[in-house]
Amino acid sequence: MVVWTDFERSTIQDIFSKMDYEVVGPAALTRCLIVYPWTQRYFGNFGNLYNAAAIMGNPMVAKHGTTILHGLDRGVKNMDDLKTTYAELSVLHSEKLHVDPDNFKLLSDCLTIVVAARFGEAFTAEVQAAFQKFLAVVVSSLGRQYH
């Protein structure tokens, strides 16, 4: 069972209450596809991903980025049982999407960097620690049903 401090809970709620999903989601996914190009393997039907400009202008990537970010909402609402919250999505990513769970960490690193850039100095070391802890538990939950 993950133990959350009051600071961690309020920090996570605060970050997501201020989240601009349509900007941050696409920014995080495009960054992941550019910085870790092997992740493009999962998006063969997304059309033009040939270079950074194409990725950043691709509407399917943008839409999917927003979808992924909203996927974190249920985690924000259920911080005390992330394992159960993401069990179904874990099965989906394993059985249907066949995504290597190492990729979850790559995307969460990119999300951290995008959120850091948006929050600026407000993204203190303590806030970063809380955010990364939340993402780490989500990532772990998403990898749990793989076998």
Place this chain on the structure above:
Amino acid sequence: MSLNAKDKDAVKAFWAKVSGKAGDIGSDALSRMLTVYPQTKTYFAHWKDMSAGSDPVVKHGKAVMGGVAEAINKIDDLNAGLLNLSELHAFTLRVDPANFKILSHNILVVMAILFPKDFTPEVHVAMDKFLGALSRALAEKYR
């Protein structure tokens, strides 16, 4: 995943913009590492004060970024260029190389915070590759 000419140009161009704040970047990245990855504190048990902005953190942040600056100057042959630093880390400091990745991540986070417009995805990938190559050069002499 070695650095091509485009990566090297991107790294040098970005460094030209940010090197003035190198000390601040190093100190903030180090603080974040110590806070977000507490296991890294084990290497600094001899410091009286590990808090952000403390003397040892500021001083060491500058030292680390001095190493990064040196690596940028020697970007065409990092293994040869960072030989002394690699020997230091391998035989004297004996820092587990997994930690290089951790510090690199925090350097990138600070760059994103301080230079949100300049730290584009293209710059991000070049810097990530560069810090990866730097880390590999630093680990070269370990075994």
